[in-house]
Amino acid sequence: MMKNTQKKLKAKQFRYLNKDTVKNPMIYIHNFYRYETNVIYWMNNINLFIQAGCLPEMADRAHAETGFHCKQMIEQIEIAYVIFKQCHIPKQKNPLQFVAQREDHFNYTHNLEYTWKGKRAPYDTISKFFSYQSLNKWYTTMDDLMIYMSTKESSYYDKFGDKILAIKELLIRLAFALYYIYEDKHLQISVPSYVKAEPAPVHEGKSRLSKLGELIHDSIDKQYEEKERKEKEEAEKEAEESKEEEQIALEKGGEISIESEDSAK
Known part of the structure; x- marks a missing residue:
């Protein structure tokens, strides 16, 4: 009998998650998209954050809550990582290939909807996100953006180069992926026809x-x-x-x- 050697995720492995959200990411997802913001506002905040991190001259220092938004983005990355590990989502060779067919292009340009093969695919987005770079590298990316926007001159923006386009796209797609999970109330995963999945008991949280x-x-x-x-x-x-x-x-x-x-x- 084969042993499952994968270690369980613990809250202490993350910066901001607690025991409840590690056990059940839906607690975080539900609270964020129902009580804190909507996905369009959140997309705009991500855009502003990336702009300020690349070009400090574009930073809105008087009104934007960049530090708080950075924390929120890291929380979302951590939640996505929990899903990535708990669901054993495989990595991809081409994580920046976002369009599989014409319908995906149409949905992106006309419907502001992120799809893969014509369907919303949070599973695929999370796979792409951590195929592009690891959780630790995402931590570094977010920290660097936060540091660079605190400067007054854009002497550091070459740090990211063209990669900043991929970083922004992946962060926005991740925000929508988690929102789709919130709307659907679950993450749909394709399994072989002979597999019958039985979900574990729902962890409601103690707080x-x-x-x-x-x-x-x-x-x-x-x-x-x-x-x-x-x-x-x-x-x-x-x-x-x-x-x-x-x-x-x-x-x-x-x-x-x-x-x-x-x-x-």
């Missing part, structure tokens, strides 16, 4: 919110529920209106057809 935290989260949850209810009602209303319009169009088409026949006679 409790304060009374104020509970009130804030309850308020946000109610806002989301109200928003989802309104969106559902609007979708149903649009579907009903569309159905009525189609019916009217069909009836008018019938009238025109009858009139045409009468004219012919």
Whole structure:
């Protein structure tokens, strides 16, 4: 019988993760995308951070919370690494190949959606992310960006060169990959047809919110529920209106057809 020699991940291996988020990355993913920000705002913050790290002249020192955003990005990298290791995601030879078919290009340019072979693929994105460089190298990259943006002149931007384009693209794609996991409430992985996966018991986490935290989260949850209810009602209303319009169009088409026949006679 073969032994599983892979060591379990522990919180002390990371800068910011705790025991709960290492055991269940969904705790972090849910909290971040439901309570802290949305993916478009987050993408914009990543863009601003990379710009400031490459060219300090572009840094918004008066308003941007660059240090806090750097910490958040490192947290996301760590969460992705936990998923990468726990799910035994393999590495790729060409991690910067982002387009597999025409549909991926269209989704990227027209829908602001990151897909692989026409489908959202967080699994593939996480594979690319850590195929490009290791967790330790990502730590170094983020630290360097933070250091360089603290200078007033762009004497260090050659440190990254063209690689900064790949770094920015991978960070943004990772943000969307985790968001897709949040939306789907799981990470979908392809397995052979003879394999039946049984998920481990869900780890809910032991840390409790304060009374104020509970009130804030309850308020946000109610806002989301109200928003989802309104969106559902609007979708149903649009579907009903569309159905009525189609019916009217069909009836008018019938009238025109009858009139045409009468004219012919």
